[in-house]
Amino acid sequence: MKTVEISVENVSMKFRLANEKVDTLKEYIVRMLKKEIRYSEFYALKSVNFEIFRGERIGIIGHNGAGKSTLLKIISGIIKPTDGKIAVNGNVAPLLELGAGFDFDISGSENIYLNGAILGKSKEYLKGKYDEIVEFSGLERFIHTPVKNYSSGMRARLGFSIATQVDPDILILDEILGVGDEQFKRKSSNKMIEMMNSGKTIILVSHSIDQIRNLTDRVIWMDKGEIKGIGESNQICDLYLNEMKK
Incomplete structure (x- = not known):
C-alpha cells in the first residue's frame, strides 16, 4: 500500500494587491492613514487538491504566474494558505530561489x-x-x-x-537544474536520479518539458491557480504542448 507523504486539500492562496502605485513609504503611510489605498483580491491558488506518495517523482508545469512557486512555498512551510489543509510527512529540503537561506x-x-x-x-x-x-x-x-x-x-x-x-525525505526544486555549467547540470541530474532510486520524494518545477519527461513519474499542470491536468508525465506533457500550439 502506498504511503501518502504530502496531502493538499482544498488549498487556496489569496493576496491583496494595491490598485494605485505608491512611490514612497511616507506617501504609503499617509494614504493608508487616510484610508485612500484601495486593494483588489488576487487568487494565486484556487481550491487545489492532490496527494503525493512516498518515493514519487512529481513534475509541476505551467506558464509564469500559474501558481507553481506559491504552491511550492506552501508545501515547504514558508507561507500558510488562506484556506484549506496541507499535511507533509517528512523533512523537506526546498530549493526555491537562488541563495535562499544564505x-x-x-x-x-x-x-x-x-x-x-x-x-x-x-x-x-x-x-x-x-x-x-x-x-x-x-x-x-x-x-x-x-x-x-x-x-x-x-x-x-x-x-x-x-x-x-x-538526506531529506522530500526535495523540492524550482528550476534549479537549469543553472550552472553543463558539467554541473549533468552532475545534479545524476544526483537527482540517485536520490530517486533511493526512494526520496522529488518535486520538480521546470520550464524544460524534456527535463520533466525524463525525471518525473507524474505531472501536475497548473493554470491560473488551478490544476488543469494531473497524471502520467508523458500524457500531461503532450496535452500541455498541444495547448501551447493553439
Whole structure:
C-alpha cells in the first residue's frame, strides 16, 4: 500500500494587491492613514487538491504566474494558505530561489552550517557531511569567500549541494537544474536520479518539458491557480504542448 507523504486539500492562496502605485513609504503611510489605498483580491491558488506518495517523482508545469512557486512555498512551510489543509510527512529540503537561506556577508563554509541548521541538521551532523558538500559543489577554492561575491550559479551549486547531502525525505526544486555549467547540470541530474532510486520524494518545477519527461513519474499542470491536468508525465506533457500550439 502506498504511503501518502504530502496531502493538499482544498488549498487556496489569496493576496491583496494595491490598485494605485505608491512611490514612497511616507506617501504609503499617509494614504493608508487616510484610508485612500484601495486593494483588489488576487487568487494565486484556487481550491487545489492532490496527494503525493512516498518515493514519487512529481513534475509541476505551467506558464509564469500559474501558481507553481506559491504552491511550492506552501508545501515547504514558508507561507500558510488562506484556506484549506496541507499535511507533509517528512523533512523537506526546498530549493526555491537562488541563495535562499544564505547570509551573503559570511563565507560559503559558514553558510553550510547556517543553511544546514535551517534544514534541521545539527552542527555535528554537518561536520560529518562538510567535505562531501564542498566536493560536490566544486567550490573548494571559494568556500571561505563571502557568498556576496559568488555568482548566481555558484550560489545555486552550493545550495543544491547542501540540500542533497543532508538526506531529506522530500526535495523540492524550482528550476534549479537549469543553472550552472553543463558539467554541473549533468552532475545534479545524476544526483537527482540517485536520490530517486533511493526512494526520496522529488518535486520538480521546470520550464524544460524534456527535463520533466525524463525525471518525473507524474505531472501536475497548473493554470491560473488551478490544476488543469494531473497524471502520467508523458500524457500531461503532450496535452500541455498541444495547448501551447493553439
